[in-house]
Amino acid sequence: MSSTLAAAAAGFGSGLSLIVAIGAQNAFVLRQGVRRDAVLAVVGICALSDAALIALGVGGVGALVAAWPGAVRAVGVVGGAFLLCYGVLAARRVLRPGGGGLRAEGEAAGSRRRAVLTCLAMTWLNPHVYLDTVFLLGSLAAGHGDLRWTFGLGAALASLCWFAALGFGARLLGRCLTGPAAWRVLDALVAVTMIGLGLTLLAGS
Secondary structure (H helix, E strand, O other): OOHHHHHHHHHHHHHHHHHOOOOHHHHHHHHHHHHOOOHHHHHHHHHHHHHHHHHHHHHHHHHHHHHOOOHHHHHHHHHHHHHHHHHHHHHHHHHOOOOOOOOOOOOOOOOHHHHHHHHHHHHHOOHHHHHHHHHHHHHHHHOOHHHHHHHHHHHHHHHHHHHHHHHHOHHHHHHHHOOHHHHHHHHHHHHHHHHHHHHHHHHHO
16 A cells, blocks of 8 residues: 555544544434435535644644644644543443433424534534544644645545435434444444554654
């Protein structure tokens, strides 16, 4: 595999691991998909917002590294520690499941305008999205040097694929993702990926 494809694949895997988690945004996209209500608009907002935040992370962290080479070590240590924490929390959910799943129930958005505003609020007013897409993905991208934008492209593609699958495949995925067993499997994959990435960042710092 070429270095370019390797960077894109790393970005795709890292992005998917951070996006695939039980949360309000995923539940909202699933509900809209089940109801077939403003699905294209909701999926587009989620994917484009993630792409913009990923670009901000890749460009921002990259500029910081260029201005201060010592930032590579600092970003690697802090980012690696965060990723390890994410991995440990995911592993804990596997070992001690709460019995929950991604629920499609809930009040309908009511109109396309309301669905769009709700989606924008869930995306841009969620502090965790900045940690995930801007800082963590930016930190990982910085480790790929000149290929950091290829890494970012892979992460953005992962976001698009996930939200498109969740929104347009909601009627099929909804039956699978409402059960806690499916999320234990996903959490196990997330834990392995996050712990591996965290250790890699710390080792290279």
